[in-house]
Amino acid sequence: MVRQAEPTDIPDIMQINQETLPENYPEHFFREIFDRYSKAFFVIETEGKLLGYIMCRMEGGVSNFGLRWVRRGHIVSVAVLPGYRRHGLATQLIQESTKALATEYNAKEVILEVRTTNLPAIKLYEKLGFQRIRTLNAYYRNGENAQLMAIQM
Ligand code: COA
Numbered sequence: 001m002v003r004q005a006e007p008t009d010i011p012d013i014m015q016i017n018q019e020t021l022p023e024n025y026p027e028h029f030f031r032e033i034f035d036r037y038s039k040a041f042f043v044i045e046t047e048g049k050l051l052g053y054i055m056c057r058m059e060g061g062v063s064n065f066g067l068r069w070v071r072r073g074h075i076v077s078v079a080v081l082p083g084y085r086r087h088g089l090a091t092q093l094i095q096e097s098t099k100a101l102a103t104e105y106n107a108k109e110v111i112l113e114v115r116t117t118n119l120p121a122i123k124l125y126e127k128l129g130f131q132r133i134r135t136l137n138a139y140y141r142n143g144e145n146a147q148l149m150a151i152q153m
Contacts, residue, residue, distance in 0.1 A: 002092045005041040005053065007034060012050040013043065020079040022140075033057055033076060039104040040073065040097045044080070044089050052080035054093040058105045064133045064150040065109065072150075073101030075112040094128055102153040109153055113139060113146040125149050 005013065010030050018024050033055050034041055040056040055076050063070040075097065080089045101107035114121045116135060126132075130149040139146035 001046065002042055002044050002096050004038065005034060005043045005055075007031070009043050009050060009053075010034065013053045013055075016050060016053060016079055016081055017077060019081065021077065022142075023077065025077075030055070037105070040100040042093050042096050042100075044084075044093060051084045052078070052089050052093055054078040054090075054097045056097050056101055056110075058101070058107060063109060064111065064131075064148075065152055070108040071106055073098065073105065073107035073110040073153075075110065090124055091128065094124075098128075098151070098153065107153055109150055111148065111150040113148055115140065116145045116147050122147060122149070 010027065013030060014027065037055070037057050042054050043050050044052040057074050057076055058071060059074055060069060060071055062068070063072075075094070078090060078093055098110050101110055111133075112125065112130070113136060114125065128151070130151045133148040133150050136146040136148055138144070
């Protein structure tokens, strides 16, 4: 079941983040995002166990689809535990959060960065309608490149 995250979920969310991604953050980072953008912060739970999460923030910037200033949502982190993948859970998380970014925070587009080598995630985002915008060279701390992707809402 997808539901909005609660403050008490943060330890489990941090655990999933550490198990699944190289980008790990201190607790206050998760709390600050939760405090400001809780309506676009979702978890997947089954029988009391968290299987995945998505957290997002809002920002302003030049559109990736034309020369204008837009309010855009930014997917900061999304992950599903290894034993529960390929069941559409990330799809649900992304669909719920992009909808919330548009309806609750008035986002006109949603962007994200993903490692250019993370083909499962790139395939997932493309299936959901995200477009490849450009490569961000040496975006990650270990020098890896990111693919910037975006979708219009
Ligand atoms: N290989 C190829 N395509 C894949 C894939 C894989 N390993 N994983 C997902 N996809 C594509 C497929 O098109 C899939 O549809 P299908 O299963 O009908 O073929 C579609 O994405 C939807 O996948 P879904 O089941 O919703 O994704 P998921 O719940 O398995 O989660 C990730 C996908 C990327 C979130 C998950 O693999 C993960 O947590 N990875 C580690 C963290 C991470 O990389 N996060 C993204 C950082 S930007």
